[in-house]
Structures are given as structure tokens and as C-alpha cells.
Amino acid sequence: MNYRLTKSLALSLLLPALLAPRLRAQDNQVCFECHNDPGMVDSKGDTLYVDSERFTASVHAQNGVECVGCHLDLAGREDWPHPERLNKVDCALCHAEAFELWHKSVHGLPAQEKGDLDAASCSDCHGEHYIAAVSDPGSPVYPTNLPFDCLKCHGDPKLAGKHEGMGRSEVVQAYLGSVHGQALEKSGLIISATCASCHGNHLIQKLDDFYPRIPKVCGTCHAGIYNDYLQGVHGKAFLAGNKDVPICTDCHGEHNILSPGNPESSVSHNQVNQVCSRCHDNMALSTKYGLPGARLESYMNTYHGIAMGLGDVQVANCASCHDFHNIRPSSDSKSTVSQANLAETCGKCHPNATENFAKGKVHIQGRPEENFGAWLIKKAYVVFIAGLIGGFIAYIFIDLFAHRRRRQAAAKDQSREKENK
Numbered sequence: 449m450n451y452r453l454t455k456s457l458a459l460s461l462l463l464p465a466l467l468a469p470r471l472r473a474q475d476n477q478v479c480f481e482c483h484n485d486p487g488m489v490d491s492k493g494d495t496l497y498v499d500s501e502r503f504t505a506s507v508h509a510q511n512g513v514e515c516v517g518c519h520l521d522l523a524g525r526e527d528w529p530h531p532e533r534l535n536k537v538d539c540a541l542c543h544a545e546a547f548e549l550w551h552k553s554v555h556g557l558p559a560q561e562k563g564d565l566d567a568a569s570c571s572d573c574h575g576e577h578y579i580a581a582v583s584d585p586g587s588p589v590y591p592t593n594l595p596f597d598c599l600k601c602h603g604d605p606k607l608a609g610k611h612e613g614m615g616r617s618e619v620v621q622a623y624l625g626s627v628h629g630q631a632l633e634k635s636g637l638i639i640s641a642t643c644a645s646c647h648g649n650h651l652i653q654k655l656d657d658f659y660p661r662i663p664k665v666c667g668t669c670h671a672g673i674y675n676d677y678l679q680g681v682h683g684k685a686f687l688a689g690n691k692d693v694p695i696c697t698d699c700h701g702e703h704n705i706l707s708p709g710n711p712e713s714s715v716s717h718n719q720v721n722q723v724c725s726r727c728h729d730n731m732a733l734s735t736k737y738g739l740p741g742a743r744l745e746s747y748m749n750t751y752h753g754i755a756m757g758l759g760d761v762q763v764a765n766c767a768s769c770h771d772f773h774n775i776r777p778s779s780d781s782k783s784t785v786s787q788a789n790l791a792e793t794c795g796k797c798h799p800n801a802t803e804n805f806a807k808g809k810v811h812i813q814g815r816p817e818e819n820f821g822a823w824l825i826k827k828a829y830v831v832f833i834a835g836l837i838g839g840f841i842a843y844i845f846i847d848l849f850a851h852r853r854r855r856q857a858a859a860k861d862q863s864r865e866k867e868n869k
Contacts, residue, residue, distance in 0.1 A: 475514050475515065475516060476500075476503075476509075476514050476515050478528065479498070479515045480498070480500045482496075482528075482529060483496055483497060483498040484497070484498065484499070484500045485497060490532055491532060498577050499577075499578070502577070502578045503577050503578060505578075505580075506577065506578050506579050506580065507579050507580055507581045507584075508579060513542075518537045518539075519534055519535075519537065520535070520538075520541075521534055521535045522534065537571075539570045543570075546649075546650050547570075547650075549649075549650035549651040550569075550570070550650040550651070552651060553648075553650060553651050553652045553653060554567075554652050554653060554654050555567045555568045555569070555652060566601075566607055566610065566611065568601055572600070572601070573588065573589060573597055574587075574588065574589060575588055589644070589649075590638075591632060591638040591639075591640070591642050592632055592633070592636065592638065594642045594643055594644060595620055595623060595624060595629070595632075595642060595643055596620075598620065598643045599617060599620045601614075602614060602616070602617070602619065602620060603616070603617035603620055604617075605617075613654075613655070619703050620703075622703040622704035623643075623703040623704070625704065626703060626704050626705045626706060627705055627706055627707045627710075628640050628641040628642075628705060639669075641669060645665075645668070645669075646665055646666075659691075659695075662695050662696055662697055663677060663678075663683070663686065663695050663696055666696045673773050676772075676773040676774040677696075677773040677774070679774055679776075680771075680773060680774045680775040680776055681775055681776055681777055682694055682695075682775060683773075692727075692733060692736075692737075694727060698723075698726075699714065699715055699723050700714065700715060701714055715767075715772075717761050717762075717765060718756065718759070718761060718765075720765050720766055720767050721744055721747065721756065721765050721766050722744075724743070724744070724766045724767075725743060725744035728741075728743040728744070729741065729742060729743060729744050729745070740811065743766075743811055746810075746811040746812055747766070747810065747811060749812075750810055750812075752764045752765075752810075762797075764797055768796070768797070769784060769785055769793055769810075770784060770785060771784050790803075790806035791803050791805065791806045793806075794806045
């Protein structure tokens with residue numbers, strides 16, 4: 449191939465590419481001759497204005513997508529103005545993968561199968577003509593803006609009233625006050641969990657479908673904790689398909705997750721016992737799985753429980769002994785409450801604790817089969833106290849009766865003396 453032919457071929461390939469921006473600008477300019485007018489409205493009074501400068505800065509314009517790239521029914525049209533109603537824009541032509549995910553989601557299925565016009569579509573979240581990249585701080589789906597983008601629908605009382613399970617604005621407000629929301633809003637930590645981090649972007653599913661995925665979703669950020677959980681008794685049962693075991697949200701909450709250092713947190717030092725007792729004081733669960741019941745009651749009768757009840761924020765709670773996520777049965781050699789590890793566990797608070805120190809039982813319900821000696825002493829103590837109190841009461845009544853008899857006798861003696869005089 450000679451030089452002249454090569455040069456001609458190169459020019460033939462490059463020339464359309466060099467002229468394309470000018471041609472696109474001319475095509476778009478035709479549209480902006482009308483639509484760049486802020487006063488342009490349709491027959492219903494809805495605005496048809498498109499700011500040419502903002503559109504030019506959009507991610508579509510920056511990537512060479514012109515007006516007719518979305519409004520396909522206008523491509524090649526020469527007579528203007530065009531009809532008022534155009535065909536609906538089909539984002540799936542370019543974004544097929546995202547569309548397929550959306551179509552399978554809770555937003556997509558109602559729109560397709562039930563004709564639900566309230567369900568969120570592409571433009572409801574991303575915008576229309578001024579769509580920015582997700583990484584652009586001005587994008588409605590940028591992490592710091594995303595909760596408010598979702599709030600447009602999920603904070604609308606009318607929509608919430610029409611669609612059961614849609615949620616309320618209180619949910620988003622709870623998120624904004626959570627450890628995740630505060631990190632995002634106050635600290636600008638854009639890696640903090642947002643709505644999309646947990647619920648997904650396009651493939652948003654119902655809670656029934658999402659529940660089994662919650663630990664793995666949380667583990668996306670909390671990988672170490674997730675691994676600890678899976679090694680524990682709860683995680684192993686969860687992997688086996690047991691839906692009775694607690695997952696992340698059962699203990700930490702869902703949208704209103706607070707730092708453990710916050711006294712209002714469900715897993716704060718003085719609250720965690722109440723969280724554990726929801727399952728471990730549940731008679732139905734205890735019976736179903738053969739677990740000992742009344743765990744909280746037996747704990748509250750101990751020195752630790754009494755101190756906790758008086759507001760001590762350092763005394764041992766459930767997690768102090770049993771651990772937080774990597775909870776194992778006492779029969780497991782790696783358990784913090786196995787016989788071999790008890791001295792070390794107690795030693796975290798009691799530095800001089802020995803094996804003998806750790807031999808005492810904590811969850812004692814006072815049954816004779818647990819500790820007959822303690823049960824007998826308790827019964828004897830109850831009998832002694834009851835007898836002592838009963839004796840005092842009897843003594844008071846006897847004394848009152850005797851005092852009354854003495855007064856009656858004295859009155860009779862005085863009466864006789866008067867008669868003798």
C-alpha cells in the first residue's frame with residue numbers, strides 16, 4: 449500500500465470523527481432554539497425548558513450523546529416543531545445490564561406487571577437532561593445526596609399510604625442520625641454505608657428476599673466481624689438455614705444503628721443484656737432448642753446484675769463473658785466461657801483471678817438439682833426470715849393484747865376502790 453493511499457484512508461476514517469462534534473452541536477442547537485427558552489411549556493403547563501449549558505456539562509453530552517440519541521423518534525426529522533408528545537425514552541438501549549437488574553427489582557416489577565406509575569424509574573433517581581456521573585458531588589446519587597434522593601419517594605406520606613411496606617420519612621431520619629448517616633453527613637465519609645450500600649442500586653428486593661443476605665451485606669464493610677460471626681454458634685446456625693438465630697440487624701437495628709459508645713444504642717454497655725434476653729429469655733425458643741431459660745433474671749440476681757441495675761457502666765454484661773460476635777458454646781475449647789478459658793475471661797476485669805475464682809456459677813436459678821446446698825440454705829434462710837418476721841408480728845399482737853388487759857384490769861381496780869370509799 450503506497451503512502452498516498454494510506455494517507456487518504458486515514459483521512460477518510462478521521463474526518464467523520466473530527467466533524468462529529470460539530471454535527472452533534474448543530475443537531476442539538478436545533479433543539480435548543482426552542483427548548484432553551486425558560487418560558488416554554490406544554491399544553492398542560494409543564495415546563496419544556498432545557499438549560500443548554502447544564503446539558504452540555506452532563507455525562508451524556510460529555511460522552512457524545514446528543515438529544516436524538518435518547519429521543520429516537522426525532523432522528524432524521526427535518527420539519528419542525530415536532531409533535532408535543534414523544535415516545536418514552538428507553539435507557540435500556542445503552543444501559544441494558546442496569547435495566548435488567550431494575551426490571552427484576554421491587555421498583556421494576558410493579559411498573560411492568562401492575563402498571564404502577566409510582567414505582568421509581570431511571571429518571572426519578574438519576575434525573576433527566578442534566579445527569580451527572582455517580583462520582584460527581586452534584587449527582588443526586590452521589591453518596592452524600594443519595595439518602596435525600598430516596599427520601600423524595602420514601603418520605604412522601606401519600607406514596608407511603610398507597611404502598612404497604614414502602615417505609616416512612618422517619619426511616620431516613622433515623623438513618624441520618626445513625627453512625628452511618630453521621631459519618632456521611634457530618635464527616636463527609638463517602639465510603640460510609642448509604643441506602644444503596646445495603647439495599648442495592650438497581651436490583652432492590654423485598655425484605656423477604658433480602659433477609660438471608662443481610663450478614664453478607666454488612667460483611668462487605670465489616671469483613672472481620674462477619675468472619676467472627678460465621679465462626680460463632682449464631683453464624684453456624686444461620687449458614688445451616690436456621691431463621692431463629694439473630695443476624696446483624698436483630699442486635700444492632702436497621703436504619704438507626706448507633707455506636708456502642710452511645711448510651712441509646714441497643715448494644716451499649718447497659719443495653720446489651722436486654723438485646724440478648726429477647727431470645728435467651730424466650731420460653732418458646734428455649735423449649736424448642738433445649739436452652740436454659742431465665743438468663744437475664746439469673747444474671748440480675750448476681751453481683752454483676754445488681755451493680756448493672758444500679759447504673760455501673762463497667763461491670764460485666766453478657767458480651768463481657770460470652771464475646772460479641774464470635775460466641776461459642778462452653779463445650780468449644782475456643783469459647784471464652786469454656787472451663788479452660790474462664791480464668792482468662794474473668795481476669796479481664798479481675799487481674800488476680802485464678803482457676804478457683806472462676807469455678808463459681810453465674811446463672812443460678814436456685815433449683816435443687818443445680819446446687820442442693822445453696823438451695824437448702826436459701827430455703828432455710830426464707831423460713832428463718834419468715835419465722836423472724838412472723839415472731840415479731842406475733843410479739844406485737846401479744847404485747848398489744850397484754851397492754852389492753854392491763855388497762856382493763858387497772859380500770860376495774862379503780863372502780864372497786866371508788867365503790868369501797
